[in-house]
Amino acid sequence: SVMKEVSGLEELELQLRAILNIEEVIIVAGDSDENELVKKEMGRACASRMKKAFSTDNIIAITGGSTVAAVAEMLTPTVDERNIMFFPARGGLGENVQSQANTIVAKMAEKTMGQYKLLHVPDQVSDDVYSSLVEEPAIKETLEMIQQCSMVVHGIGDAITMAKRRKTDAETIQKISDGQAVGEAFGYYFDADGNVVHKVRTIGLQLENLENVPCIIAVAGGASKAKAIAAVVKQRQGRKTILVTDEGAANELVRLK
Numbered sequence: 001s002v003m004k005e006v007s008g009l010e011e012l013e014l015q016l017r018a019i020l021n022i023e024e025v026i027i028v029a030g031d032s033d034e035n036e037l038v039k040k041e042m043g044r045a046c047a048s049r050m051k052k053a054f055s056t057d058n059i060i061a062i063t064g065g066s067t068v069a070a071v072a073e074m075l076t077p078t079v080d081e082r083n084i085m086f087f088p089a090r091g092g093l094g095e096n097v098q099s100q101a102n103t104i105v106a107k108m109a110e111k112t113m114g115q116y117k118l119l120h121v122p123d124q125v126s127d128d129v130y131s132s133l134v135e136e137p138a139i140k141e142t143l144e145m146i147q148q149c150s151m152v153v154h155g156i157g158d159a160i161t162m163a164k165r166r167k168t169d170a171e172t173i174q175k176i177s178d179g180q181a182v183g184e185a186f187g188y189y190f191d192a193d194g195n196v197v198h199k200v201r202t203i204g205l206q207l208e209n210l211e212n213v214p215c216i217i218a219v220a221g222g223a224s225k226a227k228a229i230a231a232v233v234k235q236r237q238g239r240k241t242i243l244v245t246d247e248g249a250a251n252e253l254v255r256l257k
């Protein structure tokens with residue numbers, strides 16, 4: 001589009017695709033660290049990219065976070081006949097209500113006139129509770145949907161920021177910082193090379209499951225998330241990931257290269 005050429009964002013998209021070695025990058029103008037409106041624009045760009053990827057039947061796993069919440073706000077009903085089912089990718093990752101995946105799936109279903117399933121799992125579960133939870137019919141049903149998932153939409157966070165936001169215990173924070181984790185996505189903490197340093201033990205989508213998902217969209221921006229974004233998408237080298245980000249993160253990623 002003309003606007004994009006004028007702002008040079010298309011050029012930046014090409015550069016970032018090469019740096020991150022991923023299939024597709026969509027960049028919106030501005031830096032969401034500095035301006036809340038930019039997060040809304042990432043939400044808009046992500047929502048329209050999701051709609052482009054919709055087929056007749058859609059089973060969509062999403063994570064929590066303020067960025068994915070912004071995506072929900074921008075979704076609209078589909079024009080064609082579409083079956084759309086939203087569900088949380090993983091349960092109990094310690095978010096406040098507005099940023100919880102459970103809240104966001106309900107919102108996405110409402111906006112698209114689709115359906116949703118919740119995943120009720122407490123934040124920290126013991127071994128015993130964990131093994132009986134996965135046998136619960138409602139949870140089992142959601143876990144089975146993961147196998148047929150057609151799309152994953154997830155946020156990315158700075159590792160230490162996310163560990164603190166989740167009120168992680170001191171010992172685990174130590175493990176995360178000793179392991180030099182820089183990025184976090186769906187409860188996995190990654191170092192700069194994309195190695196898993198720590199993983200929140202919860203029910204739902206596991207890293208391995210991503211391999212079978214045809215469409216994966218990561219949505220995260222702000223210069224402060226540049227290292228996190230690189231760490232998270234790095235472990236997916238050669239795999240299909242669509243990154244929706246902003247100019248702030250993109251410029252920083254180019255600078256760090």
Ligand code: BG6
Nearest residue numbers: 064065066067155156157185186
């Ligand atoms: C959390 C996800 O809900 O949101 C994390 O579980 C993600 O995996 C985080 O990193 C991102 O949050 P935000 O508010 O920065 O978009």
